Amino acid sequence: MALKKTFCQNHPDRPAIGVCVITGQPICEECSTRYEGVNYSREGLRILQARRAQQNKIHWWPDRIWLVLATLLSPLCVLLIYLGLLALIFELGLRS
Amino acid sequence: MPTPQQSMDLQSNNDFAGSLDSGLEFIRTSAAWVIPVYALAVAPTALLILSIIADIARHRPSTATFYCWLLLPAMAWRWGVLAVIQQRVCWAITGKNDTRILKRRLFPLLIARLPLAVWVVWGCRLLLVSGIPAFMLSALVAPALLDAPTISWKHIFRPLIGALVSSSAWRHFLTLLVTFLMVYIGLVATISLMADMVIPSFAGVSDLRLQLLLRSSALKMGLGFFVWMAFDLLWHVSSVIVFYHLQTRLTGADLQFRLNGLRRTAA
Numbered sequence: 001m002a003l004k005k006t007f008c009q010n011h012p013d014r015p016a017i018g019v020c021v022i023t024g025q026p027i028c029e030e031c032s033t034r035y036e037g038v039n040y041s042r043e044g045l046r047i048l049q050a051r052r053a054q055q056n057k058i059h060w061w062p063d064r065i066w067l068v069l070a071t072l073l074s075p076l077c078v079l080l081i082y083l084g085l086l087a088l089i090f091e092l093g094l095r096s
Numbered sequence: 097m098p099t100p101q102q103s104m105d106l107q108s109n110n111d112f113a114g115s116l117d118s119g120l121e122f123i124r125t126s127a128a129w130v131i132p133v134y135a136l137a138v139a140p141t142a143l144l145i146l147s148i149i150a151d152i153a154r155h156r157p158s159t160a161t162f163y164c165w166l167l168l169p170a171m172a173w174r175w176g177v178l179a180v181i182q183q184r185v186c187w188a189i190t191g192k193n194d195t196r197i198l199k200r201r202l203f204p205l206l207i208a209r210l211p212l213a214v215w216v217v218w219g220c221r222l223l224l225v226s227g228i229p230a231f232m233l234s235a236l237v238a239p240a241l242l243d244a245p246t247i248s249w250k251h252i253f254r255p256l257i258g259a260l261v262s263s264s265a266w267r268h269f270l271t272l273l274v275t276f277l278m279v280y281i282g283l284v285a286t287i288s289l290m291a292d293m294v295i296p297s298f299a300g301v302s303d304l305r306l307q308l309l310l311r312s313s314a315l316k317m318g319l320g321f322f323v324w325m326a327f328d329l330l331w332h333v334s335s336v337i338v339f340y341h342l343q344t345r346l347t348g349a350d351l352q353f354r355l356n357g358l359r360r361t362a363a
Contacts, residue, residue: 067204067247067249070204074207080214084218086164090160092152093151093156
């Protein structure tokens with residue numbers, strides 16, 4: 001049985017080299033963009049970009065809150081380090 | 097004597113020295129750049145630590161309160177410059193060359209290392225070995241942050257927790273730690289031998305001051321600090337390689353690890 005040749009969705013006269021992993025449509029070499037090792041069509045890249053922007057939008061604020069909290073707690077950490085160093089030095093001084 | 101199959105298993109699981117060897121090789125090939133930059137990183141800390149040791153030896157620990165305040169910015173300086181060295185190791189592994197990332201992530205890096213420093217200091221104060229995991233993890237903060245796509249706490253905590261439970265990371269760290277402990281003990285034993293036997297009997301010298309110096313705790317503490325510096329540099333460089341080694345296992349890109357997994361499943 002002969003294999004059916006597929007053609008690019010944008011260029012019907014050019015054979016397709018692959019299929020976009022997002023849209024599932026066949027694309028030729030010129031319409032294909034390789035990103036992170038995977039082939040995408042222009043539409044597929046746009047959809048991927050929108051999805052990632054949506055994910056980043058949802059998750060950015062917990063990271064900002066954590067950074068602010070950690071920054072506010074950092075003086076306490078500095079004080080604890082100072083007290084720990086002092087205690088260590090006095091203990092070494094008593095032992096030597 | 098292990099069978100050929102057991103030998104193959106031992107060989108494929110034997111990653112005791114892989115990342116350390118790569119770290120040593122990186123330092124050897126980039127010594128002209130790495131060693132001066134590390135000296136710059138550790139110079140303020142070294143001066144302060146040696147001053148503190150001198151005050152302890154003279155039984156004047158009260159002046160150490162001033163040095164402790166200065167030690168805090170010296171530590172932050174050391175972390176920042178060490179991150180520059182670790183960034184170069186990241187570039188050597190990934191082939192990327194983006195200088196903007198460290199500038200954006202330096203502040204979160206310093207913030208992330210603070211609680212680990214608290215753990216190191218109080219761990220050493222309360223029970224010496226309990227500070228060791230924190231020392232291991234603190235070097236992994238920089239590669240975790242530099243490799244992360246965004247400044248996210250999950251991109252820091254997950255790799256650190258992963259490293260904490262990973263036997264591979266522990267093998268590398270403990271191998272290095274034991275090696276340097278042996279070097280330190282060997283040096284101290286050699287100096288004690290010289291002070292007690294070699295210098296008086298061989299050289300015919302009976303200088304009490306020299307013997308007191310060689311037996312002093314200040315010399316031993318100073319020697320321990322210098323040995324620690326070599327360990328510190330090698331671990332900070334090797335930790336980047338250990339980090340990427342763990343990443344390849346996580347993503348399944350480590351072929352040897354995948355083959356072992358398939359062999360265990362088939363068995």
